[in-house]
Amino acid sequence: MNVTLLKSQSKQIENTQTTHIEKQFVYKTTDLNLWYGSTHALKNINLDLHENEVTAIIGPSGCGKSTYIKTLNRMIEMVPGVKTSGEIQYRGRNILDKSYGVEDLRTQVGMVFQKPNPFPKSIYENIAYGPKIHGIKNKKVLDEIVEKSLRGAAIWDEVKDRLKENAYGLSGGQQQRLCIARCLAIEPDVILMDEPTSALDPISTLKVEELIQELKNDFSIIIVTHNMQQAARISDRTAFFLSGEVVEYRDTTTIFSNPTDKRTEDYISGRFG
Amino acid sequence: MSKLVDKEIVAKKMPSRIIRNQIFKGLFFLSTLFGLLVLGVLFYRIITQGIGYIDLDFFQNFASRRPENAGIKAAFIGTIWLMVVVAPVSLILGVGTAIYLEEYAKKNKFTSFIKLNISNLAGVPSIVFGLLGLTIFVRAMALERSVLAAGLTMSLLVLPVIIVASQEAIRSVPKELREASFAMGATKWQTVLKVVLPASIPGILTGGILALSRAIGETAPLIVIGIPMFVAFLPKTIMDTFTVLPMQIYNWTSRPQAEFQDLAAAGILVMLVLLIVMNSIAVFIRNHFQKRY
Numbered sequence: 001m002n003v004t005l006l007k008s009q010s011k012q013i014e015n016t017q018t019t020h021i022e023k024q025f026v027y028k029t030t031d032l033n034l035w036y037g038s039t040h041a042l043k044n045i046n047l048d049l050h051e052n053e054v055t056a057i058i059g060p061s062g063c064g065k066s067t068y069i070k071t072l073n074r075m076i077e078m079v080p081g082v083k084t085s086g087e088i089q090y091r092g093r094n095i096l097d098k099s100y101g102v103e104d105l106r107t108q109v110g111m112v113f114q115k116p117n118p119f120p121k122s123i124y125e126n127i128a129y130g131p132k133i134h135g136i137k138n139k140k141v142l143d144e145i146v147e148k149s150l151r152g153a154a155i156w157d158e159v160k161d162r163l164k165e166n167a168y169g170l171s172g173g174q175q176q177r178l179c180i181a182r183c184l185a186i187e188p189d190v191i192l193m194d195e196p197t198s199a200l201d202p203i204s205t206l207k208v209e210e211l212i213q214e215l216k217n218d219f220s221i222i223i224v225t226h227n228m229q230q231a232a233r234i235s236d237r238t239a240f241f242l243s244g245e246v247v248e249y250r251d252t253t254t255i256f257s258n259p260t261d262k263r264t265e266d267y268i269s270g271r272f273g
Numbered sequence: 274m275s276k277l278v279d280k281e282i283v284a285k286k287m288p289s290r291i292i293r294n295q296i297f298k299g300l301f302f303l304s305t306l307f308g309l310l311v312l313g314v315l316f317y318r319i320i321t322q323g324i325g326y327i328d329l330d331f332f333q334n335f336a337s338r339r340p341e342n343a344g345i346k347a348a349f350i351g352t353i354w355l356m357v358v359v360a361p362v363s364l365i366l367g368v369g370t371a372i373y374l375e376e377y378a379k380k381n382k383f384t385s386f387i388k389l390n391i392s393n394l395a396g397v398p399s400i401v402f403g404l405l406g407l408t409i410f411v412r413a414m415a416l417e418r419s420v421l422a423a424g425l426t427m428s429l430l431v432l433p434v435i436i437v438a439s440q441e442a443i444r445s446v447p448k449e450l451r452e453a454s455f456a457m458g459a460t461k462w463q464t465v466l467k468v469v470l471p472a473s474i475p476g477i478l479t480g481g482i483l484a485l486s487r488a489i490g491e492t493a494p495l496i497v498i499g500i501p502m503f504v505a506f507l508p509k510t511i512m513d514t515f516t517v518l519p520m521q522i523y524n525w526t527s528r529p530q531a532e533f534q535d536l537a538a539a540g541i542l543v544m545l546v547l548l549i550v551m552n553s554i555a556v557f558i559r560n561h562f563q564k565r566y
Contacts, residue, residue, distance in 0.1 A: 075456060080380050107458035117449035120472060129467070130457040179453070186457055 032086035056235030063241040110183035116175035118167035130186035153181035173204025193223040323538030340532035348521035358424025367435030395433035403497025431484040438480020442473035475562040482555040492519040
């Protein structure tokens with residue numbers, strides 16, 4: 001991998017004062033362990049994720065990166081036989097605590113999936129779904145939310161004349177941006193993205209990447225990706241997962257130009273994975 | 274490189290392989306033909322026998338000892354009354370059970386044991402359900418030989434079919450759609466109501482209608498609970514007694530006079546048309562509302 005190119009692409013990460021450090025983190029993960037039945041999938045994860053940044057999680061297949069991101073909005077609970085220990089604080093509250101309402105959490109933390117998964121409804125209804133389930137019924141407000149979300153996901157111009165048409169008529173890339181728009185419609189604080197471009201062609205991928213760059217001004221984004229160049233292009237910080245552990249976590253420029261751990265270096269230089 | 278596939282053997286085997294293929298094609302065709310022929314003969318007999326009796330009077334007259342005055346008014350209206358009870362009861366209970374089993378119940382051994390038993394219940398002879406209805410509804414709940422007792426018994430009979438069909442329809446909704454809904458903070462009920470049910474309703478309705486058409490044709494459970502075969506009045510409430518088409522047909526076929534046999538054929542024709550209409554609706558729903566994922 002061309003290290004000098006990566007350096008020039010990435011941005012300077014501001015150093016913040018310690019007094020503001022609490023506000024800066026959206027997630028603080030402490031000693032997180034996770035088991036699928038008897039398989040130990042996540043081992044002592046300690047990871048603090050920053051506000052208004054793009055955090056990339058990279059690593060080979062089966063390293064636990066998808067498992068980790070799904071723990072952040074507790075979607076992992078849909079898998080039978082999952083057990084966790086440790087703590088994940090979201091804005092100061094432990095989300096693994098059973099008293100934390102999962103609906104409440106997911107209202108704050110949106111998610112975009114690997115495969116575009118629009119509902120078999122119209123484009124309008126896809127976006128309005130989230131606000132509607134949270135009790136927003138005013139047609140005018142819904143109209144505004146739909147337009148704002150679609151504009152936010154840079155797809156408004158492509159679909160504004162066909163809002164009543166079925167979302168399945170859109171191309172794969174458009175569907176994924178629609179799913180991002182659907183996620184924006186509930187105005188979340190954090191957006192989790194689980195390999196959002198792995199099912200897309202290069203041009204659609206580029207569009208989604210540009211979109212992520214814009215979105216980070218308003219949202220904190222955590223993205224799992226298979227694609228190291230993508231992590232280097234769009235993220236501010238990168239965590240490298242291997243066999244359920246965090247091997248290295250630092251700002252993207254450093255991890256790609258000057259990794260401390262031998263395994264990280266091997267992975268990003270393409271020697272395995 | 275030496276060749277392991279002997280071209281001579283291949284060439285020698287070729288004609289017999291092809292002939293065998295032809296033989297099996299013929300055998301399968303004959304099997305199909307057998308069923309079709311029997312069905313054709315049945316249709317022919319029923320139509321030639323019964324068509325002459327089908328007129329307005331046939332629908333407007335009650336059962337009678339004189340064949341020329343006999344009609345299916347009580348039985349036809351009775352069948353509709355029965356459906357009025359069976360359709361809501363079995364659909365609400367059946368779809369509710371299917372939703373619970375697929376969406377809410379924990380996936381453990383106990384749940385799969387229950388699911389297995391429900392599938393088995395679909396194969397239990399209908400007369401057994403009749404005995405169950407006699408014990409519970411007619412005697413224990415003292416509903417007598419009413420539309421309600423018969424309707425509840427029939428609902429029990431078709432419930433397993435509706436549950437299994439609904440479960441399959443619900444299971445065929447991709448899990449990605451559920452995930453999308455849950456990830457936005459929707460509750461399970463909101464997800465079921467707004468995502469799962471709209472996507473599975475064609476399958477549920479198809480299964481439901483097919484189950485109802487089974488209920489229309491069933492006689493055994495009604496005989497067991499003592500529904501009369503000869504009725505010369507219409508039920509006024511669901512607590513009144515009544516009769517249904519297959520009971521009326523059964524009654525006529527057991528009479529010695531030839532005219533009653535023809536009346537039975539006419540009754541069968543009416544029932545067949547009713548069933549064909551219902552099954553066509555099921556097919557229409559399946560084709561029209563089917564969504565691609």
